Amino acid sequence: MSRLGYPAAAAVFAIGMAGTTLPTPLYGLYREQLGFSELMVTVVFAVYALGVIATLLLAGNVSDEAGRRPVLLAALGFSAASALCFLFEGGLPALFAGRLLSGFAAGLLSGAATVTVLELAPPGRAARAGLAATAANMGGLGCGPLLAGLLAQYAPWPLRLPFLAHLALIAVAALLTWLLPETVTSGVRRFRLRPQGIAVxxxxxxxxxxxxxxxxxxxxxxxxxxxxxxxxxxxxxxxxxxxxxxxxxxxxxxxxxxxxxxxxxxxxxxxxxxxxxxxxxxxxxxxxxxxxxxxxxxxxxxxxxxxxxxxxxxxxxxxxxxxxxxxxxxxxxxxxxxxxxxxxxxxxxxxxxxxxxxxxxxxxxxxxxxxxxxxxxxxxxxxxxxxxxx
Incomplete structure (x- = not known):
């Protein structure tokens, strides 16, 4: 796994980020089913950003102390919980909860996964690893709507199958994460949420x-x-x-x-x-x-x-x-x-x-x-x- 470390970490990053945009082509179906306005669609979407911002401010550097692997697994856990909210959706509260959990996942991944990809790169491949991290982030965000749109259009259960597929991908990502080398070598592992505020x-x-x-x-x-x-x-x-x-x-x-x-x-x-x-x-x-x-x-x-x-x-x-x-x-x-x-x-x-x-x-x-x-x-x-x- 050491030779494939940074591509595997990039794959984990992409799978996690894909979940954050998975509902995008499905909002019209949710509008028809639940009967809410386009304004409510944008509010449901914006809850995701609140989750990302809160995570960045509270836990942006937590992987430096707790280790990369535990934080990546926690992010995948939030992503799986988000998929379950959409899978068993029972109204607007479930959509809000799913988007908030998705924001938590993205907030943890954006820091921990990026650093993991860079740290696992062999000597002389830092530039390639940086591009891999960028591609995993934006590529994952782009693949979410593409996957959901294809499944919703051409497969059964348009509001269920995309999230079942993503849960299967999360299981693969969790296995990859478990096999990745840990790059934080400090002896004491602590998990502390410390508000960082905004400072320039x-x-x-x-x-x-x-x-x-x-x-x-x-x-x-x-x-x-x-x-x-x-x-x-x-x-x-x-x-x-x-x-x-x-x-x-x-x-x-x-x-x-x-x-x-x-x-x-x-x-x-x-x-x-x-x-x-x-x-x-x-x-x-x-x-x-x-x-x-x-x-x-x-x-x-x-x-x-x-x-x-x-x-x-x-x-x-x-x-x-x-x-x-x-x-x-x-x-x-x-x-x-x-x-x-x-x-x-x-x-x-x-x-x-x-x-x-x-x-x-x-x-x-x-x-x-x-x-x-x-x-x-x-x-x-x-x-x-x-x-x-x-």
Missing amino acids: PPQVRGVFAPCALAAFAGFALLGLFTAVAPAFVAETLDVHNLALTGLVVFTVFLASTAGQALMGQVGERRALPGGCFVLVAGLVLVAASLLLASLPLLVAGALCGGLGQGLAFRGAVTAISGAAPAEHRAATVSAFFVVAYLGISLPVVGVGALTLWLGLRDAGLVFSGCVLVLALGVGLHLARRPGSAR
Whole structure:
């Protein structure tokens, strides 16, 4: 297992993250079954982000003390509990519980699994392991809707089989995790929840602000596709194939992975402003797809917007990690992720609220315009003052 350590850890990471987006193509079915509004869909989705943020703030570094393997197993346990909530769903409370547990799983995985992949990489393969961790994170998020959409469209039990399949994958991931080498070698293992708060050192704030705003805009796009895109596809574009819906969502995460992988070719200085401008182009395409009711334009928007989000996101993480003093680096990065996950939740709840007054298409246009202005403003600021992202 030592030679396959980091690919196996990446597989565990991907399986865990896939569960967090598994319900995405199914929200329309839940709406029909339970009779709630598009606003409630976005609120159910946003509960996930609250779980992630709470976990990052309370247990972001717990694997440093308790060990990587116990934390990964705990994350898989939360993921399995989430799947069971959806499997035996009996109304909105079960959906809320499932999404909250899913957020706990993602919060634990985002730190512990990333570090495990990097620590298990053989000497000389750190860059490859970093790409594997990125691909596992975004690839897993993209594979969740793809798997659920395919099973819901072409197999029986559309609201049950996706979660049964994921439980089987979690069992495989748990076995892999049990066989992984433990990379934390301290003799005393403790599990303590210590609120970390949000702290940004004064000397980093000039770098932190544009990076965090870029991440907010990029994650808002991801939130739109994972929470509201299925309704756009069905109601605005009149496409009711759940497998196709899952594929549309998959494309935005696939493009994000590609964008993060491209940063080495683009360069750290140009990645963040360039990513913002590509994100702007993606948002223009998303808005055009709503105006013209065009599925190809929506897919193009997903690809372009995801590419920009990935490029800007990796550039932002690199800039913040490099600017923060070593003694405050973990807290600064945690604060950055809190802002990012606020971006994935708050704007889509706003879209859900706007649908009650404007309808789905116009609410999507307002969202696209607001996020476009934010991304464009950050991109122009960084283009004029490139030192602010360094």
